[in-house]
Amino acid sequence: MTTETPEPVAKRVPSERTHHGDTVVDEYAWLAAKDDSETIAHLTAENAYTEARTAHLAGLRAQLFEETRRRTQETDLSVPTRKDGYWYYTRTVEGQQYGVHCRRAVRDGESAPPISADGAPLDGEEVLLDGNLLAEGHDFFSLGAFDVSPDGRWLAYSTDFAGDERFTLRVKDLKTGEVLVDEVPDTFYGTAWSTDASTLFYVTVDEAWRPNRVWRHTVGTPSSEDVVVHQEDDERFWVGVELTRSERFVVIDIHSKITSEVRVIPAANPTGEPAIIAPRRQGVEYSVEHHGHRFLILHNDGAEDFALAFTSADAPGDWTPLIEHSPGTRLESVDAFENHLVVSLRSNGLTGLRVLPVGGGDAYEIDFPEPIYSVGLDANPEYRTREVRLRYTSLVTPDSVYDFDLVTRQMVLRKQKPVRPGPDGRPYDPADYEQHRDWALADDGTRVPISLVCRKDTPRDGSAPCVIYGYGSYEASMDPWFSIPRLSLLDRGVIFAVAHIRGGGELGRRWYDQGKLLAKKNTFTDFVACARHLVKAGWTASDRLVARGASAGGLLMGAVANLAPDAFAGIVAQVPFVDALTSILDPSLPLTVTEWEEWGNPLDDPDVYAYMKSYTPYENVAPVDYPAILAVTSLNDTRVLYHEPAKWVARLRAVAPQGDYLLKTEMGAGHGGPSGRYDAWREEAFITAWILDRLGRS
Template identity: 70%
Template sequence: MPTTPPTVRQVPAERTFHGDTVTDEFSWLAEKENPETIAYLEAENDWTGKATAHLDGLQTTIFEEIKARTQETDLSVPQRKGSFWYYTRTVEGKQYGIQCRVAAAPDDVSPPATGDGAPLAGEEVLLDGNELAEGKNFFALGTFDVTPDGNRLAYSVDFDGDERFILKVKDLVTGETLADEVPDTFYGSAWSSDGSTLFYITVDDAWRPYRVWRHVVGQQAADDVIVFEEADERFWVGVELTRSEKFIVIDANSKVTSEVRVLAADDPAAEPALIRPRVQGVEYSIDHHGHRFLVLHNEDAEDFALAYTSVDNPGDWVELIPHTPGTRLESVDAFQRHIVVSLRRDGLTGLRVLADGSTDSYDMAFPEPLYSVGLAGNPEYDTNLVRISYTSMVTPDSVYDVDLITRAMELRKRKPVLGGYDPEQYEQYREWAIADDGTRVPISVVARKDVPRNGTAPLLLYGYGSYEISMDPYFSIARLSLLDRGMVYAIAHVRGGGEMGRRWYEDGKMLTKRNTFTDFIACARTLARSSWTSADKIVARGGSAGGLLMGAIANLAPDAFAGIVAQVPFVDPLTSILDPSLPLTVTEWEEWGNPLESADVYAYMKSYSPYENVVKQKYPAILAVTSLNDTRVLYHEPAKWVARLRATAPEGSYLLKTEMGAGHGGPSGRYDSWKEEAFVIAWTLDTVHLA
């Protein structure tokens, strides 16, 4: 193994805020166009490759395990929309999915059998990602949106990973890709009722989606009209067509406030009508349901309530489901005769069904102690069947159709796991840690039943803890390569996420953010005390805002972990949040606080920022993985962090791996993603001496 990592120039650069002067000796790494920066990142990749060369065989073995367990030629369960069944097909040896459809009989409610994943009879290929990606190092599909009549397709592509998409239109009758093309668009689109007009979104210089445009098919993009523009830099905009296909919805959302406008889908040139003006701190979303708009909101309802208002004259909100503390209502989906509410309670997801015109409701029941459930697509409005997705830490991804009248559930497909996977060999558990302030923090655990509970088993502990995003229990084929080697896998459901309701989120953001970090440490120490593992056998893993968590716990409790995997990690948050010109900064002030205006926020963020708090101490082994074209967490944050770790605590082992042609999600092709995951798993096993 080489003994000397790449060197990076230290060029002191000072900043002063609130009377505090800070020196940043590695700030020049933010100069992406600087050849020296690129050369340094490439040298780091070379160093990481040499330092992990002994793992090449193990990485290959794990990649082959993932590949062997995956049914590579496969077919998603077709979904009915209008006169067609739509589905995605994958083919062995090909990186990307193929979007397809087949004609549906008028009275056909059961999807075609998917069999062995071969093309269905009468298949029409709408879009082949492999053809689009040919000759490209990266490919991502943004919008995929078929007109209500099924005759046109709007789709967008990204070939760099920077989430700037080229929007195109395809005529599905002739198969021709039309001349209509719009560069630099964002996710999201909506068609008018007749398919003549397409609404789409563009971003500003700070990568904020802020404009909704109207494009008439056949006209030049230069003639497109701005339908809505959001001036407040805290807000992002979105656009979609309701399931009923009656309304175009334009929403503007900050982290804590919402505002919604609608226009009739059969009158695309109309001016959008406001549902209710924004009120700071009030969030709401809508769906169309007959004569009314359903409104999910948090006005005087911390965990949200459901109401409705008139379509013809939106005004007061009439209560439908009152606020119930501890039951977080997350979304509402309207069907012609039913309403389905997605919720969470006691740390688990759930679905509640309401029949139209009735006060009766019921919650769907599921047998396992830990699971995740949610609606899956459901483009049809006039239906009594809804499709749901279900998974747990031992049950592979499953698709059910639920009859909303009889409540019968029919399993349509369970993701195949090849090679003889037996769920009876594994068991999932719910553990609880006690945080520093006495709060009980849930932990989801899965392991083989034959793993000893005497502290000798290594454990991978995953965490996130931001934006009210929940890390719910899920199944992973790649994870089997850890479990079958005797490693335990756990998810720490720390504050800052949404697992236990809105208060759980509020208690892990702004000036309570440190709870996220101390909760995670409490989870690690609890798992060690309860004999699942021991401190010298725990590897922590997190990405993006979860990478911030990784950097913070490395500084706060290095003795609690043997290793840390930080993927696209937000490890220099104070520098980023102090710069309003950077992507996302202004919108993030309602999540982290505004250190430009508040000395208290500045001091608090500085107290936990991983980059600011690197000290001379013994750190766990650290693997940082990033992407050059990431627009959410810029590559230079982990690059600077690793450089400072080496400069301050040089006795540690710190690796930096940069994807030079990808974005926030890493490699785009499925085989490339498996190779990346195999590398991380191999490094993890090596760190706890299982390699």
């Protein structure tokens, strides 16, 4: 192990590219050669350097890991979900990395889910799949599909042992425990069963890792006999497949970033031709849910924040309005049950649920008491039900599972995530903490919301350290969430803030549109405005503020490092999309073509090229005083390739050598990092220890 910075990598022959008359020299392009021994040697050297530079934090890392472990009920059991005569649930066992997936038959008179407070197996349980057994001998393990057939006989499941999200699909006989010879490699997420459970639909990807084909497989036959049901040749579009809650239709969802097309197959006739609900029209997005004699259509045709309509299930055609468009209230999804519809929405930056009784009765919204929270439907596989399962959380309220009676409007708490006493032996008490909603003013006068959580005794004189988190892409909303590892920050006097910047979906579709394409810089300036506001409002000071983001949020981290290096004491960039222009210029890379509707197409449009070049982090590294930077990546990541942060750190060292930059690469994981829960806790402890060290709270 060495404390010396790894040897400069620019000694290799640089590559050169020219677009729209602009020639760019890339000294570190050779790091994209994943199978090159020099690349692996370089990443290994960087890991050794990072470990040596953070060796003084080993004790703190161990302490933080132990705090998370002690606060977590390691042997635990999820609230069982009822489906066709069984309770389905997942349990964890102390000392084991992965969940055990189980079911137990519903007993006479059992209307409520059986709850095991100590996480012990339920009496009469049947183990369907044990992730720990499947993971034996592998450094990484992830489940893709987990889909029980409508008759309860078969389990379709898929596994990934590398982290590259290329799964092998198998079928298990739940009566005998036998895994059939059926085996399909290189599948993607998403499966659907036919009514008689004879046929399984699944998805595969093309060479650019784009889900482009839906296949039909007959149980008990070799995959070589499988039939392509739909092949999508337009490289902007992804495909997916699922079974409706009513189990009447197999739905093939075809979508780009801004356009949709849905096709359906009667589940009772799996060899039938897919019927198109509505042909794709550029810029029109819609999704489909089956309900009795009709298909429900959630769409944005003339409705920026979406509206709800329906069409005939027997002969899909014109759409009849059901919920008109209401600007500022973003309709996100609709779930259909026999006598009720539940619409998931967001308004004023908060999530919500609206219930529509079928056949009469007034619509109503479910109320929640906290000023900041996140709520949504949980697993609700049964169509004929008057109860729905909700999941609720906030920055101070642990994940909570409720059953809500759609008729009486009574809500019953089934389980709240246990939080065991911390290192001081005191039970967790949400009253010890407080959450706030604040607003920053962006450069163009736009008000940007910020969610904050801290201990009640945290001072407001600028002396408190703070971590500010952001994402701001793909209309993804960073709604409030509870985190056990975060308690280790809060209890050390650190404030945690989430900047709800444009490019996300917190304030509706317009909020997203104002942070993409040629308006993408709003995402970065919004984040800086939030950081400056936290200082101005007395929450913290710039030398006590660490920024954190991942994936597209990692792009955000790289951009704000260039834009306002003085605003932060440190930056954590996880699987960061920091070489965005290079990647978006290469249509052979995973996701590139599908991403053009998010970022623009710099290959064809010189304005997009110039705009992206003006903000992409790797292109804009400058000889300035950067804050300390920790970049974390994974070798097998297929979404943001490992070489983006590797190149970025190399260029930072060459251009601004006075800075403190660390690169940590997981050599056997993917986009989500380590797969086992204990490994994930150790990873989080590593990052948290680095943050606390930067904040002087180690």
